[in-house]
Amino acid sequence: MNKLKIDIVSDVMCPWCIIGYKNLETALAQLSDKFAADISWKPFELNPDMPVLGQDLNEHLQQKYGLSEQQGDENRQRILEMGEKAGFDFNFDGKRIMINSFDLHRLLTWAASEGKQTELKLAFFKAHFTDLVYLNEQDTLLDVVQSVGLDRARAKQILDSGEYFQEVRSEQNALQQMGITSVPTFIINEQYALTGGQPSDAFVQAFKQIAEQEAQQQQ
Template identity: 75%
Template sequence: MKTLKIDIVSDVMCPWCIIGYKNLEKALSELHGEINAEISWKPFELNPNMPPEGQDLNEHLTQKYGLTPEQSKDNRQRLIDAGKDADFTFNFDDKRMIINSFDCHRLLAWAATLNKQTELKLALFKAHFSDLVNLNEQSALLDIVASVGLDTDRAQEILAGGEFFQEVRSQQSDIQQMGITTVPTFIINEQYALTGGQPSAAFVQAFKQITEEEAQQNAE
């Protein structure tokens, strides 16, 4: 069985990141017995200059992308439909906030050292997009940490201090040097990349092609 190393560049504020991941899961399920994946998450901030209190989502979309209320509504429905296809539930209301996600990335870097990174990432996606939790509230983050079996006292220490600051910044620098500006980006075996909320069929096709190419290279 072939093992693929998959690094996912993403932000928990990015709805297409969870759609892409859920479709990746489907593809890996379809290829069960043929391909095994070692998954890690790399940090990307969609809004690195966002203040701690965050910003109203509608206001943010208008300022950043120039979307009209009708365009925002259409975009939300598109996400809801794509989420259903990917077995993920999006809930939207008029009180949604978008935040700076740097503390989330610091907690994810910590979780990676305990082999809990994917569990925490998925819990953060669910909290933000399905359960309408504000991820800039420390108590909410600690509840999410607890839900995946991580130590809340340790998490509180990290949030209160500067731990994992440099680790996240270093990874972000590496990503910038690779020229990655779009999330999600799926980097396979540090050589190949897929971007966007790809359907599961696209992952299946890409993985089969990659394994065939690498098998040919090894045979030469």
């Protein structure tokens, strides 16, 4: 059995991050007899200067990327199709906002110590993209944290304090020094990287190549 250490650099605000993860999940299921993966999530903020109140998503995309209404519609349709293919439901029917995700990363750092990081990350993705929950509202955010079995009072204590601030900043700085500027980035065994919402076949091929290279190195 080959062991894979997979660090996923991502932001909950990024639709391609959940698409890429679901395709990774599919690839690992296909290769479950050959590979076992230890997955961790690394913090990246798409919008570090975003105010706490957030911003209407369509307005944000127009300002940041210069997307016209038609281009925005085409982008959403592509994400819907890719999400459906990957097994994730995107909901573009209601009002959606873009928020700063720093507090989410603090909670995810804590969740890692509780053995629930991936579970919480996936709950955040579903809340944001499927349920259209505003994760910048503390009570709503705590509802999501509690839904995966984490302690609500402890999470509130973290949010109300500066806990895990330095840990998140240190990880972000380390990733920047590695030259990572986009998400998702999948770092495999600390030396190989795949970027973007890759299809499952790309992960399967990469894992097989990595296993072959590492086997040759050990000879």
